[in-house]
Amino acid sequence: MYTRLLKAPLRADKSFFLFGPRGTGKTFWVKNQFPNALYLDLLSTSLYRDLLSNPSSLEEMIRPGFADFIILDEVQKIPELLNEVHRLIENFHYKFILTGSSARSLRRRGVNLLAGRAFTFHLYTLTPEELGPDFNLDFCLKYGSLPALFSEKDPNLYLETYVKTYLREEVLQEGLVRNLSTFSHFLQVASFSQASILNISEIARESAINRKVCESYFDILEDLLLAKRISLFTKRASRQVSGHPKFYFFDTGVFRTLRPKGPFDKPEEIDGAALETLFFQQAQAYIDYYELGLEIYYWRTRSQLEVDFILYGARGIFAFEIKRAKNLSPKDLRALEAFHEEYPEAKCFLLYGGDRPRYFGSIQAIPFVEALKTLPKLLQ
Numbered sequence: 001m002y003t004r005l006l007k008a009p010l011r012a013d014k015s016f017f018l019f020g021p022r023g024t025g026k027t028f029w030v031k032n033q034f035p036n037a038l039y040l041d042l043l044s045t046s047l048y049r050d051l052l053s054n055p056s057s058l059e060e061m062i063r064p065g066f067a068d069f070i071i072l073d074e075v076q077k078i079p080e081l082l083n084e085v086h087r088l089i090e091n092f093h094y095k096f097i098l099t100g101s102s103a104r105s106l107r108r109r110g111v112n113l114l115a116g117r118a119f120t121f122h123l124y125t126l127t128p129e130e131l132g133p134d135f136n137l138d139f140c141l142k143y144g145s146l147p148a149l150f151s152e153k154d155p156n157l158y159l160e161t162y163v164k165t166y167l168r169e170e171v172l173q174e175g176l177v178r179n180l181s182t183f184s185h186f187l188q189v190a191s192f193s194q195a196s197i198l199n200i201s202e203i204a205r206e207s208a209i210n211r212k213v214c215e216s217y218f219d220i221l222e223d224l225l226l227a228k229r230i231s232l233f234t235k236r237a238s239r240q241v242s243g244h245p246k247f248y249f250f251d252t253g254v255f256r257t258l259r260p261k262g263p264f265d266k267p268e269e270i271d272g273a274a275l276e277t278l279f280f281q282q283a284q285a286y287i288d289y290y291e292l293g294l295e296i297y298y299w300r301t302r303s304q305l306e307v308d309f310i311l312y313g314a315r316g317i318f319a320f321e322i323k324r325a326k327n328l329s330p331k332d333l334r335a336l337e338a339f340h341e342e343y344p345e346a347k348c349f350l351l352y353g354g355d356r357p358r359y360f361g362s363i364q365a366i367p368f369v370e371a372l373k374t375l376p377k378l379l380q
Helices: 026-033 045-053 055-061 081-092 103-108 128-134 137-143 147-151 155-172 180-191 200-207 211-223 252-258 267-289 330-342 368-378
Strands: 016-019 038-041 069-073 095-100 119-122 227-232 246-249 294-300 306-313 316-322 347-352 358-360 363-367
Touching (some): 016 026, 026 095, 038 055, 137 155, 137 267, 147 155, 155 252, 180 200, 180 246, 227 267, 246 252, 267 306, 267 316, 316 330, 330 363, 363 368
Parallel strands (some): 016 095, 069 095, 227 294
Antiparallel strands (some): 294 306
């Protein structure tokens, strides 16, 4: 068992949504944090059928005057149930915990998201801070950091099953795509764009689908929290900047499982993308858990200078460049130097494979493992 950093829901005596991809530990967390709650699992076939045919029967399942939380696990299975939840909150002041795979997929169906009567929180894969002494960079780069992996005898088999289950249960059963084999091929093609700027037309061509279908597939990945696109940082830019969004699957292990490998695939390309992905998934988690109020971008000029991540918000502006190399050269600093020239108020960090901190004027180089473990402090 690992103690999770998610604390904000515990401070609010109010209904809340808890979103996150399958396998991040939502059910385990709510059951352990709220042991006296009434737990209703919508993955249960009989319960699902009862509530799908008659959402108002939810009231009959709650003891009158019940004062603890009521957990509706996988609420996206019956979006219409949220209208009934809304009514029960208004009429009886019940408190609900609503877990699911995405708020966006619920909004797209036009359902009631309780009009501000419930907070929204997210749970992510495990962070180095949560793993403590069990954190191993090589393991996380190869297999990712879904909680179940750290007790699995065969991580590869778990990840292959995870991907197939997600496709079957979340994509096919929800009717999100018409052709599962076409979508599966798209996932493989999209994996080549990990940590890269998206070229939708090229991906559509290689996937043998039209551009609109390709765009809808990327929307599905974001809806299910399987992936995220980050935008180009353009605020107060005097240099000419250029670029479409960059793309990341949410976890290094899922990315590697989807990514085809063969004699023409260079390991360093996959490893470099995995390193960026690991930073990205940890940055997302820490920003949410510590309520830092930062948004994640990237920066790229028309002259091809690129900084991997820009974190921007009320706390300031932070620039991160990720390098696998153990030794640094002047060219490794050029993009960060250009960014600092454009934004002198930015704190600039170069995360690399070495074993000691180094300082280059306004740029601080930090060993990658150390940076991951101290990231919340770097962002204060």
